[in-house]
Amino acid sequence: MDAFTTHTGTAAPLRRTNVDTDQIIPAEYLKRITRTGFEDGLFVAWRTNEPDFVLNQPQYADASILVAGPDFGTGSSREHAVWALLDGGFRAVISSRFADIFRNNSTKAGLLTVVLPQAAVEALWAAVEADPTTQVTVDLRAKQVGYDDVTVAFDIDDYTRWRLLEGLDDVGLTERNLPDIEAFEAKRPSWLPHAQPVR
Amino acid sequence: MPTTLAEKVYEAHVVRRTAGEPDLLYIDLHLVHEVTSPQAFDGLRAAGRTVRRPDLTMATEDHNVPTLDILAPIADPVSRAQVEALRKNAAEFGIRLAPMGDRDQGIVHVIGPQLGLTQPGMTIVCGDSHTSTHGAFGALAFGIGTSEVEHVLATQTLPQYKPKQMAVTVDGQLPPGVSAKDVILAVIAEIGTGGGQGHVIEYRGSAIEALSMEARMTICNMSIEAGAKAGLIAPDETTFAYLEGRPHAPQGADWDAAVEYWRTLRTDEDAVFDREVHIDAASLTPYVTWGTNPGQGLPIDAAVPDPASFADEGDRRAAEQALAYMGLTPGTPLREIEVDTVFLGSCTNGRIEDLRVAAELLRGKRIDADTRMLVVPGSVAVKAQAEAEGLDKVFLDAGAEWRGAGCSMCLGMNPDQLKPGERSASTSNRNFQGRQGKGGRTHLVSPSVAAATALTGHLTAPADLQESVTV
Numbered sequence A: 001m002d003a004f005t006t007h008t009g010t011a012a013p014l015r016r017t018n019v020d021t022d023q024i025i026p027a028e029y030l031k032r033i034t035r036t037g038f039e040d041g042l043f044v045a046w047r048t049n050e051p052d053f054v055l056n057q058p059q060y061a062d063a064s065i066l067v068a069g070p071d072f073g074t075g076s077s078r079e080h081a082v083w084a085l086l087d088g089g090f091r092a093v094i095s096s097r098f099a100d101i102f103r104n105n106s107t108k109a110g111l112l113t114v115v116l117p118q119a120a121v122e123a124l125w126a127a128v129e130a131d132p133t134t135q136v137t138v139d140l141r142a143k144q145v146g147y148d149d150v151t152v153a154f155d156i157d158d159y160t161r162w163r164l165l166e167g168l169d170d171v172g173l174t175e176r177n178l179p180d181i182e183a184f185e186a187k188r189p190s191w192l193p194h195a196q197p198v199r
Numbered sequence B: 001m002p003t004t005l006a007e008k009v010y011e012a013h014v015v016r017r018t019a020g021e022p023d024l025l026y027i028d029l030h031l032v033h034e035v036t037s038p039q040a041f042d043g044l045r046a047a048g049r050t051v052r053r054p055d056l057t058m059a060t061e062d063h064n065v066p067t068l069d070i071l072a073p074i075a076d077p078v079s080r081a082q083v084e085a086l087r088k089n090a091a092e093f094g095i096r097l098a099p100m101g102d103r104d105q106g107i108v109h110v111i112g113p114q115l116g117l118t119q120p121g122m123t124i125v126c127g128d129s130h131t132s133t134h135g136a137f138g139a140l141a142f143g144i145g146t147s148e149v150e151h152v153l154a155t156q157t158l159p160q161y162k163p164k165q166m167a168v169t170v171d172g173q174l175p176p177g178v179s180a181k182d183v184i185l186a187v188i189a190e191i192g193t194g195g196g197q198g199h200v201i202e203y204r205g206s207a208i209e210a211l212s213m214e215a216r217m218t219i220c221n222m223s224i225e226a227g228a229k230a231g232l233i234a235p236d237e238t239t240f241a242y243l244e245g246r247p248h249a250p251q252g253a254d255w256d257a258a259v260e261y262w263r264t265l266r267t268d269e270d271a272v273f274d275r276e277v278h279i280d281a282a283s284l285t286p287y288v289t290w291g292t293n294p295g296q297g298l299p300i301d302a303a304v305p306d307p308a309s310f311a312d313e314g315d316r317r318a319a320e321q322a323l324a325y326m327g328l329t330p331g332t333p334l335r336e337i338e339v340d341t342v343f344l345g346s347c348t349n350g351r352i353e354d355l356r357v358a359a360e361l362l363r364g365k366r367i368d369a370d371t372r373m374l375v376v377p378g379s380v381a382v383k384a385q386a387e388a389e390g391l392d393k394v395f396l397d398a399g400a401e402w403r404g405a406g407c408s409m410c411l412g413m414n415p416d417q418l419k420p421g422e423r424s425a426s427t428s429n430r431n432f433q434g435r436q437g438k439g440g441r442t443h444l445v446s447p448s449v450a451a452a453t454a455l456t457g458h459l460t461a462p463a464d465l466q467e468s469v470t471v
Helices: A027-031 A044-049 A080-087 A100-109 A118-130 A158-166 A170-175 A178-187 B005-011 B038-047 B077-093 B108-114 B129-137 B146-155 B180-191 B213-226 B237-243 B252-262 B313-326 B352-362 B380-388 B391-398 B447-456 B462-470
Strands: A006-009 A011-014 A065-068 A092-095 A112-115 A136-139 A144-147 A150-153 B014-016 B023-026 B029-032 B057-060 B096-098 B123-126 B140-143 B157-160 B164-171 B199-204 B230-232 B275-280 B287-289 B297-299 B341-344 B372-375 B423-426 B441-444
Touching (some): A027 A080, A027 B077, A065 A118, A080 A100, A092 A118, A100 A112, A100 A158, A100 B146, A118 A144, A170 B146, A170 B157, A178 B014, A178 B023, B005 B140, B029 B108, B029 B146, B038 B077, B057 B108, B077 B096, B108 B123, B108 B213, B108 B380, B123 B129, B129 B140, B140 B230, B146 B157, B180 B213, B180 B275, B180 B287, B199 B213, B213 B230, B213 B237, B237 B252, B341 B352, B341 B447, B352 B380, B352 B447, B372 B391, B423 B447, B447 B462
Parallel strands (some): A011 A065, A065 A092, B029 B057, B029 B123, B057 B096, B123 B140, B164 B199, B164 B275, B199 B230, B341 B372, B341 B423
Antiparallel strands (some): A136 A144, B014 B023, B287 B297
């Protein structure tokens, strides 16, 4: 995945709670077997049916930071939701609460999910609604979001931060610990189930 | 230190623990389906990696499969290509696959338990959020994304942080006509779609202990709709009785050793949960959802809520948006909502007991003339069992459609979809906008409410049918 250190861009205010994965990308787009090219499915129902949807407004069309209501990414485990946001030009999503699987997927694919208190989200909404050209900086090194003269700190565990800063993928890191895995496997009870041979 | 059931299972699978890093957790069973796996296999190929433990991996075709003409090639070329990719990957990497037409094919969360691959104390993952279903056996089971699917294929492990612990205790006796589905819809309405975020939920209490394995699966299945990482229930005699004799359950001395271990899988009496919720089973009624997230549910006796009644601005706006999408007016009694389609099936409610409950209500009756009812068994084995019991005839005689096994209209990746503006009563798990088809409107219900609704054409509790008979 691409490393994430710091990113500056404009932000789109998505004033909705519970933005579920089916809204981020509907199931029909999940039939593809590729890992890129999902931008056509991103928020497609809202982009199609709601003229005033935030991403239909020209002043937010080039936004690269999405600022959403609480419980963003609820629902399915589809990593396609993260891929669609990345393909759609987003590098970071800010919300007061993310669904666990979505957040986890985001850390595997290089989309930064930033948890801010709801009051800070509301303030950011107000700022980018007042001036859509507001430059927002999401700085993973400093663990802070900045715009105008406002700076808000955010928390992220050190390990995930390090992986994102370095753009590392987990499989290679885990393979360094192969002896631990082999030792664990040697101790597993023999009665645990095996899918093969077929019974 | 006293620990919870989830903590015991978690700790028993820690391969490596180092300060400043997530734990490395061993995975006992990896379930795979066609939708979330192709990019993971591509990743393995690109890096020249193999599947570490094909023997701990099981694949099936479920999301895309048509429920009519299941032995013909899939008509939709994109769906067909995805299924064919899974077949190719399973063959190349040596993974067992239950393809369409196979006796073991079905929804991934139905076939794991059915084959006895799902057992207490295991760690189970799948690229599917409803993997929480398997927690009904006292397993730690959770959904993962495609990058993690690739990680498990390559290493049979996952980096994890220990989740927080939550207890949902349901004590007392459920009233007649109130099922596991109503319990979990009530729980989600109570704690919200983010209420379980970061937690594993253990469902406990006398009402949970009294449930069958299939009912327990229904509850654990929808843990994700409450935002939880997983849901689980301590294994007991009901669990052991369900497992004994299943194809992949231990046998002979192995069975005895396994049961001895499984009996230790209980939360210690003085273990501390980070959050606790109590629900009185006797107070529950059939629940239905009125909105576009699973937390927007109410007892069927209620009316469509007025958005103005929500104190929180976010909730109020969400309710306004939901009612606009659902085409509902505040104050309308939920029972007066008319549906076009009833869907009985899915990993939530597509098991034999679900079909039996619905068939009993439909036996000898005809469904409403303007309502279509789709009955989709969760697996080929469930279908065969239902047919052996004559349930297919009951559904067909009532005017319902009897289909092949798969995910079907739960998410409409196959041809089973709602048309724009159509309204369903659905035993599935998500009422998201467009989930069952573009513009489709979904009300989540239990199997018995689904059957009662099919008979009347509007949202109906099973008890309503009896009342109308006595009148």
